[in-house]
Amino acid sequence: MNTKSIHTSNDLNQKTRRAMIDLLNQQLADALDLGLQAKQAHWNVKGPHFIGLHELFDKVAEDLEESIDNIAERAVQLGGIALGTIQVVSKNSRLSAYPLDVLSGNEHVARLAASLAEFAATTRAAIDTAGKSGDADTAELITEISRGVDKLLWMVEAHSQSKE
Numbered sequence: 001m002n003t004k005s006i007h008t009s010n011d012l013n014q015k016t017r018r019a020m021i022d023l024l025n026q027q028l029a030d031a032l033d034l035g036l037q038a039k040q041a042h043w044n045v046k047g048p049h050f051i052g053l054h055e056l057f058d059k060v061a062e063d064l065e066e067s068i069d070n071i072a073e074r075a076v077q078l079g080g081i082a083l084g085t086i087q088v089v090s091k092n093s094r095l096s097a098y099p100l101d102v103l104s105g106n107e108h109v110a111r112l113a114a115s116l117a118e119f120a121a122t123t124r125a126a127i128d129t130a131g132k133s134g135d136a137d138t139a140e141l142i143t144e145i146s147r148g149v150d151k152l153l154w155m156v157e158a159h160s161q162s163k164e
């Protein structure tokens with residue numbers, strides 16, 4: 001995923017910046033994929049809980065948009081190129097592919113919760129990677145994103161946690 005570095009006066013050493021740019025671009029690909037998966041659910045969901053789920057899935061996409069922007073811009077601040085085109089995302093995302101034949105609310109809840117959980121796990125791991133690389137700011141940024149994704153997972157998963 002290496003791209004050329006752009007000169008910056010940022011005082012973090014180059015090795016750390018290089019590692020963080022790669023880490024951030026990996027998270028960016030996953031987050032962009034996840035955002036589109038949430039939109040896929042938002043557009044296609046059907047069933048008795050339509051309006052609640054339709055709006056919730058849009059909130060997921062909207063919340064992710066802010067994280068996506070922060071991840072991409074941090075990569076650029078460190079002298080990198082943000083890799084946000086659909087072609088790169090399609091190649092680099094580690095998320096499971098979202099099925100195209102899902103319609104019911106329950107199925108969308110299960111599928112989107114699974115993807116949110118995948119992203120939550122890699123995000124949590126990325127906090128450690130950033131911390132160990134000596135970039136406390138990236139670690140903190142990713143920590144904030146991690147907390148937000150845990151919250152989104154809760155909001156989606158709660159629909160499947162009742163026996164009713």
Ligand SMILES: [Fe+2]
Nearest residue numbers: 042043054058
């Ligand atoms: Fe919409």
